[in-house]
Amino acid sequence: MVWKVAKGILIALALVFFLLPIYWIVATSFKQWPDIFAIPPKFVFRGTLVHYLTLFNIRPEEAAKFGQVGKSLFPPRFLNSIVIAGVSTVLSVALGTFSAYAFSRFRVRGENDLLFFILSTRMLPPIVVGIPFFVVYRALGLIDTHIGLILLYMTFNLSFAVWLMKGFIDEIPREFEEAAMVDGYTRFEAFFKVILPQALSGIAATAVFCLIAAWNEFFFALILTSEKARTAPPSIAAIQGTSGINWGQIAAGVTVFLLPVVVFTFLVRKYLARGLTFGVIKR
Amino acid sequence: MRDVEKRFGKIQALRGMTLEVRDGEFLVLLGPTGAGKTTTLRIVSGLEEPDRGDVFIDGVRMNGVAPRDRNCAFVFQNYILYPHLTVYDNLAFPLRSKLWRTEEGEIRKRIEHVARVLKIEHLLQRKPDKLSGGEQQRVALGRAMVRNPRIFLMDEPLSNLDAKLREEMRVELKSLQKNLGATFFFVTHDHVEAMTLGDRVAVLNQGVLQQVGTPEEVYEYPANVFVARFVGNPEMNFLEGFPEGGKLYLGDLALALDLEKVWKGREVLPSRVLVGIRPENILLGQGGTVGEVYLVEDLGADKIVRLRVGETLLRVRVPKEAEFSVGEKVPYLLVHEKLLFFDPITEKRLG
Amino acid sequence: MERVRLEGLSKRFGAFEAVQDVTLSVFEGEFVVFLGPSGCGKTTTLRMIAGLEKPTRGDIFIAGKRVTQLPPARRNIAFVFQNYALYPHMTAFENIAFPLEAQGVPREEVQRRVREVAKILGLEHLLALRPAQLSSGDMQKVALGRAMVRRPQVFLMDEPLSGLDAKLREEMRAELKRLHIEIGATTIYVTHDQIEAMSMADRIVVMNEGRIQQVGSPKEVYLHPENLFVAHFIGSPGMNFIPLLFLGEGRGFRLENGESIRCEAMEKLAMQRGVRECILGIRPEFLSIAASGEIRGSVVSVEPLGYKNLYAVEIAPGRIIRVEDMRRERFSGNVSLAVRWEAACLFDPKTGQSIR
Numbered sequence: 001m002v003w004k005v006a007k008g009i010l011i012a013l014a015l016v017f018f019l020l021p022i023y024w025i026v027a028t029s030f031k032q033w034p035d036i037f038a039i040p041p042k043f044v045f046r047g048t049l050v051h052y053l054t055l056f057n058i059r060p061e062e063a064a065k066f067g068q069v070g071k072s073l074f075p076p077r078f079l080n081s082i083v084i085a086g087v088s089t090v091l092s093v094a095l096g097t098f099s100a101y102a103f104s105r106f107r108v109r110g111e112n113d114l115l116f117f118i119l120s121t122r123m124l125p126p127i128v129v130g131i132p133f134f135v136v137y138r139a140l141g142l143i144d145t146h147i148g149l150i151l152l153y154m155t156f157n158l159s160f161a162v163w164l165m166k167g168f169i170d171e172i173p174r175e176f177e178e179a180a181m182v183d184g185y186t187r188f189e190a191f192f193k194v195i196l197p198q199a200l201s202g203i204a205a206t207a208v209f210c211l212i213a214a215w216n217e218f219f220f221a222l223i224l225t226s227e228k229a230r231t232a233p234p235s236i237a238a239i240q241g242t243s244g245i246n247w248g249q250i251a252a253g254v255t256v257f258l259l260p261v262v263v264f265t266f267l268v269r270k271y272l273a274r275g276l277t278f279g280v281i282k283r
Numbered sequence: 284m285r286d287v288e289k290r291f292g293k294i295q296a297l298r299g300m301t302l303e304v305r306d307g308e309f310l311v312l313l314g315p316t317g318a319g320k321t322t323t324l325r326i327v328s329g330l331e332e333p334d335r336g337d338v339f340i341d342g343v344r345m346n347g348v349a350p351r352d353r354n355c356a357f358v359f360q361n362y363i364l365y366p367h368l369t370v371y372d373n374l375a376f377p378l379r380s381k382l383w384r385t386e387e388g389e390i391r392k393r394i395e396h397v398a399r400v401l402k403i404e405h406l407l408q409r410k411p412d413k414l415s416g417g418e419q420q421r422v423a424l425g426r427a428m429v430r431n432p433r434i435f436l437m438d439e440p441l442s443n444l445d446a447k448l449r450e451e452m453r454v455e456l457k458s459l460q461k462n463l464g465a466t467f468f469f470v471t472h473d474h475v476e477a478m479t480l481g482d483r484v485a486v487l488n489q490g491v492l493q494q495v496g497t498p499e500e501v502y503e504y505p506a507n508v509f510v511a512r513f514v515g516n517p518e519m520n521f522l523e524g525f526p527e528g529g530k531l532y533l534g535d536l537a538l539a540l541d542l543e544k545v546w547k548g549r550e551v552l553p554s555r556v557l558v559g560i561r562p563e564n565i566l567l568g569q570g571g572t573v574g575e576v577y578l579v580e581d582l583g584a585d586k587i588v589r590l591r592v593g594e595t596l597l598r599v600r601v602p603k604e605a606e607f608s609v610g611e612k613v614p615y616l617l618v619h620e621k622l623l624f625f626d627p628i629t630e631k632r633l634g
Numbered sequence: 635m636e637r638v639r640l641e642g643l644s645k646r647f648g649a650f651e652a653v654q655d656v657t658l659s660v661f662e663g664e665f666v667v668f669l670g671p672s673g674c675g676k677t678t679t680l681r682m683i684a685g686l687e688k689p690t691r692g693d694i695f696i697a698g699k700r701v702t703q704l705p706p707a708r709r710n711i712a713f714v715f716q717n718y719a720l721y722p723h724m725t726a727f728e729n730i731a732f733p734l735e736a737q738g739v740p741r742e743e744v745q746r747r748v749r750e751v752a753k754i755l756g757l758e759h760l761l762a763l764r765p766a767q768l769s770s771g772d773m774q775k776v777a778l779g780r781a782m783v784r785r786p787q788v789f790l791m792d793e794p795l796s797g798l799d800a801k802l803r804e805e806m807r808a809e810l811k812r813l814h815i816e817i818g819a820t821t822i823y824v825t826h827d828q829i830e831a832m833s834m835a836d837r838i839v840v841m842n843e844g845r846i847q848q849v850g851s852p853k854e855v856y857l858h859p860e861n862l863f864v865a866h867f868i869g870s871p872g873m874n875f876i877p878l879l880f881l882g883e884g885r886g887f888r889l890e891n892g893e894s895i896r897c898e899a900m901e902k903l904a905m906q907r908g909v910r911e912c913i914l915g916i917r918p919e920f921l922s923i924a925a926s927g928e929i930r931g932s933v934v935s936v937e938p939l940g941y942k943n944l945y946a947v948e949i950a951p952g953r954i955i956r957v958e959d960m961r962r963e964r965f966s967g968n969v970s971l972a973v974r975w976e977a978a979c980l981f982d983p984k985t986g987q988s989i990r
Contacts, residue, residue, distance in 0.1 A: 175363040178330050181350045182357040182436075183426070184380035193376075197367040316799070445671065446827070450871045454946045454954065457935045473800070479937030479944065499962075502940035515940055517804055563941040578812050580833035581852045583869045584919045584958065587833070589808060600941065603919075609815055 022258075029251035036247050051252035074253055077235040082260065084146055084231055085214035088153035092210045093203055095154070096161025097169075101191060103162070104169040105177075115166075118159045126156075126219055134223055144225045152224070153214040160213075161206050168202025169195065204271035208264065215261055232257050296322040297490040300336075304434065309460050309467045311481035313474060315513065319490040320470040324436045327468065328355045340433060351382055356427030358437040362419045364411035370422050371407040374398070377430050390429075397425045400459070417448045424456075428463070435460075437469045441476060453479055474514045478502065486510050504623075508630040511559050511623065517587055517598045520565070524558040524624070533558060535593030538572055538617075545622045548634025556633065557625040560617055562587065562600040567607070570616030576607045590615060635662045636698070637820045638683065638788055643692035645678050652678045654844040656692070660788070663818040665811075669831040670841035671867070676824045677792055679841070683822065684713050684790050697787050712781035714791040718773045720765040720780075726772075727752075727761040730779040737784070751779045754813070771802050778810075782819070789821040795830065807833060828868050832856065840864050856917075859979065862986040865915050871944070874921070874955040876914040876929075877983065880904040887914070890950035895928045897975045904980065907989050915979035915988075918944065918956040927970035931955070936964050947971065 028036055030047040053059040055074050103111060133152070134143075142148030172195060180190035196203075222234040236253040239246050265272065296319045304310045312320050325331040327338060329350035338345045345353055356377075364373050374394045378385040385393075398404045401421045411419060420440060427435055441449045441456075457480055460467045471477055477484045478498040486493040486501060486509075494506035505511035511519045523534035530539040531546070546552060567588065574590035574597065581603070588607055590597045592615075599615065607613060624633040638660040645653040653675040660666050668676040681687040683694055685706035693702045701709045712733075720729050727748055734744045752758045755775045765773055774794060781789055795803045795810075811834045814821060825831055831838050832852045840847040840855060840863075848860040859865035865873040878887040878895075883905045886896040904912060921929075923945070931949035938944075943964060945957040949971075957971060980989040 173361065173363065175359045175361065176365070178350075179357060179359060179363045179426075180376070180380075181330070182328050182353075182355060183377035184351045184382035184430070186349075186351065189380070194365055197365070446870065447671075447867065447872065453937070454935055457937075458946075461935070475939065478939055498938040498940070502938070512801075516800075518801070561941065578808055578815070580808065580811065581856075582829055583832050583852075583856050584917070 025251050025254050025258075028247060029255045031248065033248060051248040052256075055249050055252045055256070072239075072249070073230075073235055074232070074239070074256075077230050077232050078256065080146065080229055081215060081232040081257075084149045084153065084229070085211055087146075088150045088157065088214045089207055089210045091150070091154045092157035092161045093165075093207050096158055096206065097165050097196075097199065097203060099158075099162050100165035100169050101195065103166050105174065115163070118162055120159075121155070122159045130219065130223055133220065137224055142224075144227060144229050146229045148224060149221065149229060149231070152220055153217060157210040157213055161210060164206045164209070165199070165202055168199050168206075172198045201271040204268035208268060208272060211264060212261055297326075297333075300487075300490070300492050302485055302492060302495065304466060304468050307464050307466055309457070309469065309480060309482045311477040311484045312468070312470045312487055313472070313477035313481075313484055313513070314487035315472055317489075318472075318487045320472075320487055321438055322490075323487070324357070324438050324468065324470050327434070328357050328436050329353050330357075351380070354430075354433045356430070356432035356435050358423050358427050358435065358440045360439040360442055362411075362423040362440075362443075364419060364422055364426075366411055368410075369407065370403065370409055370411065370414070373411065373422060374407075374425050374429055377426060383430050393429050394425075397428050400428070400462075401425050416444050417452065420444060420452060424459070432465075434466045434468055437467065439471055440469075442471070442473070449476075456480065475516065478514065484514075486513065488513075504632065505559075506632055508557065508559070508625050511625070511632075515561060517562055517600075519559045519561050519623075520597050521625075522558045522560075522595065523627075524556045525554065526552045526556065527554075531558075535595040536572065537593065540617070540619065540622075544619045546624065546634070548624070550633065552624065552633065553626065555627050557627050557630070559623040559625060560621060562598040564618040564621035565590075565597060565599045566616045566618065567599055567601055567605070567613050568615075570614045573612045573614045576609055576611045576613055578609060579607050588613075636660070637662045637664070637696070638822065639695040640679070640683070641693045641695070643679065643682060643694065644690050645675070645682060645687060646690045651844050653682070653689075656846055658839060658846070658849065660820060660822060662820055665814050665821045665823065665834060665836045666839060667831040667835035667837070668822065668824045668839045668841060669828060669835075669867075670826065670847075672826055674841040675844040676826075676841050680790050680792055680822060680824045683788075684711055685709050686713075710784075710787045712784060712786040712789050714777050714781050714789065714794045716793045716796055718765070718777040718797070720773060720776055722765050724764070725761065726757060726763055726765070726768065726776045726779075729765070729776055730761075730783050733780060733784045747783050748779075751783045754782070754817070755779050770798050771806055774798065774806060778813075782817075787820065789819050789823075791821065791823045793825050794823075796825070796827070803830075810834065829870065832868070840867065842867075857977065858988070858990075859915070860988050862913070862915070862981055865979065865981070869917055871918060871956045873915045873917050873979070875981070876916070876949070876953070876955065878912050878914050880910050880912060887912075889929065890953055891930070893930065895973075897973075897978070899975060900978065900980060903989065909980075909982065909989060911983055912989065913981040913983050915981055916973060917977065918958040920974040920977040921955070921957040921971045922974075923957060923959050923961075923965050923969045924972035925970070927972035929971040929973065930968065931971065932968050933966045936966070938964075945969075 029051055031045050032048050035042050035045045050059070050062050054062050055072050057072050057075065060071060102108060103115060108114065137143045137148055176194045176198065177187065177190035180194050181187060185193065216233065218233040221231045225231065232253070236250055236257060239250050239253060300323065312323060314320050322331060326333050329345065329348060332346065340353060365376065368376065371394060374397065375390050377383055378390045378393065394407070398407060401424060403418060403421050403425060406414060406418055406422070411422065414422065423440065441452055444452060453476065469480060481498055483495060484498055484501050485495045488509050494501055494510050501510060501514055505514065508521070522536065525532040526542055529542050531542045532539050567590070574592040576588055577591040577596060578589040580587040583603070585603050586601050586605060588599045588601055590599055590613065597615070625631065626633055636659050640656050640658045643653060643656040644651070656679055668679060670676045678687060682689050685701070685704060689702065693700055695701065696709055696711065721732070724732065730748045730751060731744050734747065749758070752761055755778060757772065757775055757779060760768060760772055765776070768776065777794070795806050798806060807830060823834065835852055837849060838852055838855050839849050842863050848855055848864045855864055855868055859868065859873065862875065877890055880887055881894065883901045886894045886901060888894045929949055931947040934946040934948050934954055936943055936945055942958055942960045945959060945965070946954050947957050947969060948954050959965070981987065982989055
């Protein structure tokens with residue numbers, strides 16, 4: 001009994017520790033201007049939607065009060081984030097699953113070297129390749145394009161996807177597709193009919209990781225985009241008014257920015273729980 | 284003529300193997316782990332290509348033909364039911380492929396028929412993980428049956444079942460094969476399964492075919508020492524024998540038998556032979572020489588006595604009514620006609 | 635003398651009653667085998683005796699002392715695991731010596747006792763090897779040696795042979811039994827293999843669904859099973875069950891196919907116990923194919939075992955029974971079966987219990 005209470009307290013403390021920053025941001029996004037700066041912080045306050053309304057240009061007339069010049073750029077950039085992170089995730093997972101299947105099932109020459117090579121792209125700190133990428137992208141005309149960032153994120157996530165998916169596919173007995181092949185299917189059909197449904201939990205886990213990585217990416221988005229293809233992270237950081245930093249709107253932007261990942265993770269949580277327990281899939 | 288013949292020489296797994304499975308036959312391929320049994324099955328099914336040699340099904344050369352075009356059914360050791368599909372959809376799976384494309388009405392009819400034969404009608408809407416081992420086994424068989432394949436390839440399908448269920452499935456499998464009139468090519472490492480199921484048994488060791496014959500032939504006239512040891516429970520007894528001057532001297536047993544009574548073969552025996560005798564062909568309580576009872580094992584239907592003679596332990600099968608106690612001295616007799624002779628170097632049976 | 639006593643031992647995992655009310659005495663020098671299908675509670679019982687699992691209810695006594703609350707190390711028992719549980723970084727010698735070192739036995743004494751045990755097990759030439767260099771049979775012997783070297787009050791063995799292949803298992807079975815004859819250590823052995831139980835045990839404890847079904851010598855449980863479960867579980871294949879309808883003394887029993895059979899002793903028993911519906915239990919070897927037997931049927935399949943044939947005979951629609959026959963010739967088609975009544979049992983179909 002004592003243990004149960006102690007355990008409960010411990011869990012509560014941990015939750016407070018981890019959730020406090022999130023609470024802070026969400027609360028700030030609903031606070032009125034003076035309350036945001038109140039010391040000690042106000043836990044009870046009169047809420048307002050004004051930061052959201054200005055963020056999405058619904059009440060642009062309010063924006064000027066906070067020193068904002070012109071329209072909020074958040075909506076198009078948020079859309080960019082969705083498109084770029086979404087497409088790059090789909091591509092990484094799809095290509096990753098196919099290559100992982102090949103590595104898992106066929107005798108690929110130099111398999112271990114290749115796998116290591118794939119992983120090695122992950123070992124490079126992105127900052128090292130920032131400038132070269134900028135130069136190459138400028139030469140290719142990929143600066144500030146959607147396709148440019150999609151390709152980049154896909155490249156970075158692919159290595160991760162291949163490794164993760166190989167683990168999941170290794171767990172699926174070979175006999176699954178062999179049985180299908182004897183039963184009248186081609187290998188390709190067997191892959192879609194039998195392996196893919198089995199690998200769903202792995203795909204979900206991989207997709208969540210890829211999405212989070214692409215969604216949160218800041219550095220390349222900052223240096224490789226400016227207007228057209230700029231994503232949300234650098235743009236939130238740049239929300240400023242003439243009279244100092246517009247904390248209320250930043251908080252609203254961050255809150256909105258958090259939502260898609262939370263929703264997606266929530267949607268695939270059924271698979272995720274199974275997928276994250278790598279290697280203990282019941283046969 | 285409907286038969287499968289294959290010849291190939293895969294350097295490690297299989298060496299120069301030639302084997303014919305006849306139409307409507309239950310052929311069991313028996314051997315220890317790593318003998319090449321599963322490889323053989325996979326080559327017939329097309330999941331593996333032979334390095335050398337040919338595979339024929341119904342007289343047609345199958346080399347290079349994709350697994351799906353061979354019309355074999357493969358039943359795997361671990362059943363391989365698709366966990367995301369219901370039993371019904373598992374059974375329908377082969378019939379929904381492009382190759383066997385069947386309309387849903389016909390699929391339903393066939394599945395109902397198969398489910399009736401296998402007594403799994405009540406399971407059709409369940410998912411595989413809700414089934415017991417025996418039920419999963421039946422569904423796996425059903426998936427093989429729905430499209431009437433030319434040959435059923437079975438890779439140790441009973442080995443995941445517990446002992447009791449295995450015995451029951453043995454009888455069911457055998458009568459199923461008879462009723463279907465189908466050709467079964469069945470792989471196992473269990474000699475009891477091989478003996479009881481097979482119309483013929485093929486014994487394989489280290490990729491080399493040792494003997495093909497009816498269960499009785501393999502048991503009573505094993506081609507070599509390996510087959511003699513591998514088939515039968517408990518193992519055959521082996522003794523060193525020295526034929527000399529019309530007598531056969533048996534190593535530790537200090538026993539001299541009249542050679543002409545035990546050796547009916549025409550050729551002259553080498554100066555040293557291996558003599559094999561099955562545990563049921565040694566009789567206790569008769570004969571002139573004695574041994575000491577070392578151990579008695581009650582197996583239920585009969586008993587195994589381990590009899591110590593010199594440094595040799597003989598395994599003797601006795602009826603369950605017989606009572607012996609450890610340490611007791613008992614006379615024993617070898618049934619003369621049942622002695623088998625093997626060449627000590629080639630290990631092949633003589634005569 | 636009593637060495638181990640279990641009193642009303644029960645274990646519950648959540649809502650699952652793994653072991654229910656097990657009461658049993660194991661005597662000094664006895665080889666007792668717990669036998670049952672997986673999940674019957676036999677391993678849990680063994681683990682409770684070892685102290686690896688705490689009983690929900692009941693008590694355990696070892697050598698007269700109540701040990702229910704003692705940790706495993708203080709019970710003076712040895713446990714041989716299914717997967718040997720040898721330490722891979724130690725040689726066979728060090729593995730065997732390990733329990734002695736834990737007790738602080740002097741060096742020369744350790745040397746002497748390890749060699750002694752190794753000699754009994756025929757391991758002398760393997761002592762310097764590590765587990766990875768040993769065959770599975772030898773690994774099991776080292777595990778046994780580690781158990782023996784401490785001279786415990788009781789040996790507990792959890793399916794020690796199930797990791798071995800069939801041929802080796804047979805050999806080890808005989809060696810283990812012979813070892814027991816020689817050193818006479820009290821042993822409690824758990825297995826799901828009825829052949830192992832039959833051939834090794836002084837007494838067999840048959841368990842199912844957490845309860846003891848029957849305790850007796852191999853011969854008793856084989857010939858006089860107390861209920862249908864024991865009758866079916868022991869023997870390969872198990873006992874045949876033939877439903878009968880008692881017609882009255884002097885009139886015999888009616889079979890499912892409408893014919894009737896007679897046996898005075900059975901009729902008397904049925905009369906005394908006042909039964910109507912009953913189940914005849916008869917082992918395959920007590921039935922034989924005869925010119926004029928009592929039960930008619932047709933052969934479904936013949937399974938040759940080399941020294942005998944095992945028949946599956948259908949005696950009524952869907953009712954298949956097994957018959958052993960020592961003759962070499964194979965019978966087929968319609969046959970009749972002779973019953974050796976002195977080896978037949980009668981069961982109550984409602985309770986499943988033997989009627990005697």
